[in-house]
Amino acid sequence: MENTFSAQHPIWQEWLDLYLRGEADEATLANLKSWVAASAENERVFQAFLKSYKADVPAWAAAIDTNQHWNQLRARIAATPGKTVVMNGANGKVRTLRLAIAGAAAAAAAILAVFFWSGKEEYQTYEAFAEPISVVLPDSTTALLNKNSKLRYLPGFGKEHRNVEQQGQVFYQVTPNPKVSFKVKTSHSVVKVLGTSFDLKSYATDATEQLAVLTGAVSYEPTANAAGAKTVRAGQSATLGADGRTVEMQAGLAEQQLYWSGNLVFEQQKLETIIGVLNTYYKADIRFADTQLGNASFTGSFEREPLEDVLQVICYSLNMKFTKSGNHYTIQPK
Numbered sequence: 044m045e046n047t048f049s050a051q052h053p054i055w056q057e058w059l060d061l062y063l064r065g066e067a068d069e070a071t072l073a074n075l076k077s078w079v080a081a082s083a084e085n086e087r088v089f090q091a092f093l094k095s096y097k098a099d100v101p102a103w104a105a106a107i108d109t110n111q112h113w114n115q116l117r118a119r120i121a122a123t124p125g126k127t128v129v130m131n132g133a134n135g136k137v138r139t140l141r142l143a144i145a146g147a148a149a150a151a152a153a154i155l156a157v158f159f160w161s162g163k164e165e166y167q168t169y170e171a172f173a174e175p176i177s178v179v180l181p182d183s184t185t186a187l188l189n190k191n192s193k194l195r196y197l198p199g200f201g202k203e204h205r206n207v208e209q210q211g212q213v214f215y216q217v218t219p220n221p222k223v224s225f226k227v228k229t230s231h232s233v234v235k236v237l238g239t240s241f242d243l244k245s246y247a248t249d250a251t252e253q254l255a256v257l258t259g260a261v262s263y264e265p266t267a268n269a270a271g272a273k274t275v276r277a278g279q280s281a282t283l284g285a286d287g288r289t290v291e292m293q294a295g296l297a298e299q300q301l302y303w304s305g306n307l308v309f310e311q312q313k314l315e316t317i318i319g320v321l322n323t324y325y326k327a328d329i330r331f332a333d334t335q336l337g338n339a340s341f342t343g344s345f346e347r348e349p350l351e352d353v354l355q356v357i358c359y360s361l362n363m364k365f366t367k368s369g370n371h372y373t374i375q376p377k
Contacts, residue, residue: 080173168195171211175303180207184225187214187304191246212244214304217259231283235262239277242301252283255297257306263290305347314339314361318374325350329365332375336363 058075169178171188178186178194181201186194192211200206205225217225219238227234229245231252239259245252254263256275263281264272268288275281280293280300298308302320309317315337318329327350331337339361345353350372354365358374365374 076172165198166195166208167198167200168193170194182220182223182225183218185216189213189244189303209243209245211246212242212303214240214242214301214306216240230266231287232266233264235264236260241275242304242306244300250285253297253300254281255300256280257296257301265290305345307345307353309341309343311340311342313337314341314357314374317341317357321350321353327372328370329354329372329374332373336374336376339363 058071058078169176169186169188170193171190173190175187175189178188180186180196182205184205186207188194189212192209192213194207194209194213196207197204201223205220205223206228207226208228210229213227215225215227215236217236217238217240221237225236225238227236227243229243229252230247231245234241234243234254236259239256239261241254241256241259241261243252243254254261254275256277256279258277260274260276262272263275265283265288267286271288271290273281273290273292275292278294278296280295280297282291282293282297283289284291295310296308298310298312301308302324305324307320307324315331315334318331318337321327322329341357341360343356343360345356351367354372354374358364362377363374364377365372367373
């Protein structure tokens with residue numbers, strides 16, 4: 044798509060204003076998504092806009108009708124710093140935004156979470172576009188959505204029920220509640236859990252579905268074969284066959300399935316492979332002073348730790364060290 048917008052062009056604000064007022068139709072939302080994905084420059088400009096929007100919340104929040112859903116949304120924003128949640132609802136009234144987009148060239152890739160209220164179905168929906176987003180559900184469960192993923196639930200979540208519907212890939216850290224089980228429904232299966240952490244990958248473009256459980260245990264039930272339900276425990280994985288009925292169990296974690304979420308689990312992995320994972324997840328430039336160092340093996344796990352902390356642990360374990368020059372890291376023998 045041709046880049047038709049600059050910081051001075053009004054069409055971008057028109058799309059966003061319509062969206063925030065709850066007046067954006069499907070075509071407007073499609074234009075907004077397509078424009079963000081059209082180029083890295085568009086993503087940088089969009090992120091700069093979101094940062095300005097978030098920083099200036101008091102300037103326009105007073106114009107928004109106060110209601111239960113908006114209060115919940117603001118609480119979630121405060122609980123998840125660094126992420127931006129945008130509300131689109133019939134009751135949301137907002138003035139036309141006039142925010143500067145200075146410094147766009149230095150901004151990071153765009154991250155957008157969409158929260159909207161549908162007057163007919165009344166689903167509350169979160170959607171990750173170009174980058175993963177993290178949301179906190181009303182029961183304090185954390186859901187990390189991978190890019191091109193959606194999550195939605197009906198009113199009463201956290202009290203009357205804890206049922207969500209998922210498209211794409213989501214990593215959950217479920218708040219325990221023995222009275223109300225947590226259920227995830229996809230187009231292929233139903234996952235039931237009381238309190239645990241797990242990753243469920245279920246993209247519409249994939250012929251299979253994959254589950255990896257870090258803690259606790261879950262019941263994994265294929266929609267087409269309820270009798271074939273399996274209990275998947277911590278440290279285990281399960282894959283739904285292309286027939287939609289057969290569940291294949293794996294004794295270990297599907298490690299690569301977890302890397303995107305920052306849950307970096309390595310079991311006797313070659314250092315060369317590990318550094319490749321770190322470079323991808325942290326968008327880093329880590330190299331070896333001697334390529335032979337990449338043949339060493341490492342076992343360990345990290346949960347969204349700072350990169351230099353991860354390197355410290357790995358290098359200490361393997362009797363190595365690393366040096367830093369700007370944004371470049373070099374691993375070498377001690």
